[in-house]
Amino acid sequence: MTRLERGETAKLLRSLRRGDRRALSRAITMVENDEPGADALMASLKGGPGRAFILGVTGPPGTGKSTLVDRLVQKYRGADLKVGVIAVDPSSPITGGALLGDRVRMSDLALDGGAYIRSMASRGWAGGLSRATSRAMRLLDEAGYDLVIVETVGIGQADIDVVGVAHAVLVVLMPGLGDDVQVSKAGLMEVADAYVVNKSDLDGADSMVVDILAMVKATEGRSPPVLKVSALKAEGLDRLAAVVDSFRSRLSSGDEEMKLRSTKGMIVELAKAVALQRLLLGSETRLARLAAAVLKGELSVEEAARKLAG
Amino acid sequence: MTRLERGETAKLLRSLRRGDRRALSRAITMVENDEPGADALMASLKGGPGRAFILGVTGPPGTGKSTLVDRLVQKYRGADLKVGVIAVDPSSPITGGALLGDRVRMSDLALDGGAYIRSMASRGWAGGLSRATSRAMRLLDEAGYDLVIVETVGIGQADIDVVGVAHAVLVVLMPGLGDDVQVSKAGLMEVADAYVVNKSDLDGADSMVVDILAMVKATEGRSPPVLKVSALKAEGLDRLAAVVDSFRSRLSSGDEEMKLRSTKGMIVELAKAVALQRLLLGSETRLARLAAAVLKGELSVEEAARKLAG
Numbered sequence: 001m002t003r004l005e006r007g008e009t010a011k012l013l014r015s016l017r018r019g020d021r022r023a024l025s026r027a028i029t030m031v032e033n034d035e036p037g038a039d040a041l042m043a044s045l046k047g048g049p050g051r052a053f054i055l056g057v058t059g060p061p062g063t064g065k066s067t068l069v070d071r072l073v074q075k076y077r078g079a080d081l082k083v084g085v086i087a088v089d090p091s092s093p094i095t096g097g098a099l100l101g102d103r104v105r106m107s108d109l110a111l112d113g114g115a116y117i118r119s120m121a122s123r124g125w126a127g128g129l130s131r132a133t134s135r136a137m138r139l140l141d142e143a144g145y146d147l148v149i150v151e152t153v154g155i156g157q158a159d160i161d162v163v164g165v166a167h168a169v170l171v172v173l174m175p176g177l178g179d180d181v182q183v184s185k186a187g188l189m190e191v192a193d194a195y196v197v198n199k200s201d202l203d204g205a206d207s208m209v210v211d212i213l214a215m216v217k218a219t220e221g222r223s224p225p226v227l228k229v230s231a232l233k234a235e236g237l238d239r240l241a242a243v244v245d246s247f248r249s250r251l252s253s254g255d256e257e258m259k260l261r262s263t264k265g266m267i268v269e270l271a272k273a274v275a276l277q278r279l280l281l282g283s284e285t286r287l288a289r290l291a292a293a294v295l296k297g298e299l300s301v302e303e304a305a306r307k308l309a310g
Numbered sequence: 311m312t313r314l315e316r317g318e319t320a321k322l323l324r325s326l327r328r329g330d331r332r333a334l335s336r337a338i339t340m341v342e343n344d345e346p347g348a349d350a351l352m353a354s355l356k357g358g359p360g361r362a363f364i365l366g367v368t369g370p371p372g373t374g375k376s377t378l379v380d381r382l383v384q385k386y387r388g389a390d391l392k393v394g395v396i397a398v399d400p401s402s403p404i405t406g407g408a409l410l411g412d413r414v415r416m417s418d419l420a421l422d423g424g425a426y427i428r429s430m431a432s433r434g435w436a437g438g439l440s441r442a443t444s445r446a447m448r449l450l451d452e453a454g455y456d457l458v459i460v461e462t463v464g465i466g467q468a469d470i471d472v473v474g475v476a477h478a479v480l481v482v483l484m485p486g487l488g489d490d491v492q493v494s495k496a497g498l499m500e501v502a503d504a505y506v507v508n509k510s511d512l513d514g515a516d517s518m519v520v521d522i523l524a525m526v527k528a529t530e531g532r533s534p535p536v537l538k539v540s541a542l543k544a545e546g547l548d549r550l551a552a553v554v555d556s557f558r559s560r561l562s563s564g565d566e567e568m569k570l571r572s573t574k575g576m577i578v579e580l581a582k583a584v585a586l587q588r589l590l591l592g593s594e595t596r597l598a599r600l601a602a603a604v605l606k607g608e609l610s611v612e613e614a615a616r617k618l619a620g
Contacts, residue, residue: 042612090466156400158468263601270615275585291573302352305580
């Protein structure tokens with residue numbers, strides 16, 4: 001890095017810490033696009049995560065996660081917290097546009113300077129999105145946001161990984177989703193700190209709550225709360241906020257387990273990106289040689305893979 | 311591995327090579343669930359990929375990929391080829407059920423012993439699905455399938471990676487998808503060997519073909535064909551099959567570049583799984599130590615990640 005670049009990184013960080021939204025956007029764009037200065041920018045943030053509470057929100061598509069998140073933003077803005085939202089779509093760059101479209105409307109509502117909303121979608125290589133979202137959360141933290149909500153559109157492995165860096169995770173479901181055994185298959189049970197049964201005015205909400213409670217009881221030691229909410233009708237939000245507040249106060253009272261979990265999640269997501277990038281870059285000749293050996297029958301594909309992984 | 315297990319693996323492989331569908335299903339389940347015997351099973355397949363032609367089919371959701379694949383299966387079953395299909399959903403384990411539901415109907419149609427259709431969804435850890443699908447393709451190859459179609463539901467990075475192991479890739483689009491610049495953003499242009507504009511009876515099909523041709527011409531040296539198809543109405547399928555046949559004959563006439571591309575893709579997908587698994591397993595103590603150091607301010611998260619990646 002040249003002296004000029006170092007100077008610019010320092011200037012960007014100063015503006016970001018002062019609360020300059022354009023500097024924040026610029027910094028997130030740098031990490032999103034993996035620009036040359038991104039590594040240096042992140043390296044200049046000494047120490048670990050700061051004081052922001054990171055809330056993960058995940059669950060199947062169509063359960064109303066965005067509306068729920070919007071309600072939480074309004075609620076916490078009302079309490080004068082600075083709230084940042086990262087809406088992540090690991091499944092498809094194409095839906096990124098639509099998501100952003102919704103968000104632009106919301107962000108108009110919330111454009112009071114204390115709310116920042118950003119969509120991020122997959123681009124280019126596996127691991128890139130995970131790293132970019134982890135870094136964006138860190139930047140929002142650095143910019144003085146009190147609450148950072150990271151929301152994903154689905155419940156694939158990439159979605160689960162993205163919310164794995166949160167201090168606490170809400171899993172959003174809705175009545176009529178069908179066999180709730182799928183919740184456990186999808187790996188949601190391992191990450192849920194609370195379940196939200198959204199669209200609670202629909203038939204079957206109560207029985208779904210009962211089902212989730214039974215499932216949780218049968219398979220886990222811990223017992224995350226199960227909340228009935230209608231984000232659209234603004235029902236059940238006080239109880240939801242109380243649960244989120246209880247998580248927040250655990251963090252602010254220094255809960256080591258919670259801090260460790262989030263920090264571990266961030267380290268793992270960033271380390272995955274390092275490992276994958278190393279694999280994908282700088283080994284093209286080696287890969288070509290290994291592939292040739294496989295085609296000659298000298299190596300099996302599995303052996304070649306182990307050699308490439310080093 | 312015990313002698314008994316070795317014996318069972320050998321027996322399973324013999325049955326699979328004889329064309330026993332139950333043995334094939336059992337073997338794919340082993341790699342899908344990452345069962346203890348899966349590594350040994352794959353290690354006992356010496357040498358590289360064999361003679362199966364692997365066709366990747368990807369594109370945005372809703373473009374009719376499944377129907378198109380079903381048509382290809384019928385077509386090639388008519389020509390008496392053994393056809394295997396792996397339908398992969400990296401975005402969500404929840405949609406796995408629905409996809410499988412459709413497929414069961416199709417598989418009834420095709421249940422003549424020469425077609426094998428299997429859905430695979432994400433489970434458990436990043437990298438697991440990529441490895442499982444690569445291995446399943448290899449098993450279909452070993453079981454004597456002439457054509458293996460790997461179809462994904464979306465166009466996220468995971469979908470692109472999954473079809474990266476194919477000898478050739480069809481990118482399926484449809485009229486009215488909107489800004490086709492998104493096709494290039496999504497990384498589809500790098501993988502497309504042919505574009506299919508499906509649902510060609512809808513308005514805008516011709517102009518979409520023109521747009522794709524222009525985009526391809528402007529940005530790439532090579533010029534993949536652009537085909538108008540209506541899978542539902544069985545229109546344009548002969549031309550599509552002719553294009554697929556031209557790819558197949560490139561492979562059977564020993565096209566080294568095509569073989570290398572697929573073999574490299576398989577090695578990379580398997581190597582990613584090795585690298586990620588190494589990161590996720592066996593380093594819990596190390597991770598906890600690194601996270602503690604970050605929380606004490608001795609390390610930044612980024613430094614800890616580089617240390618964990620080793």
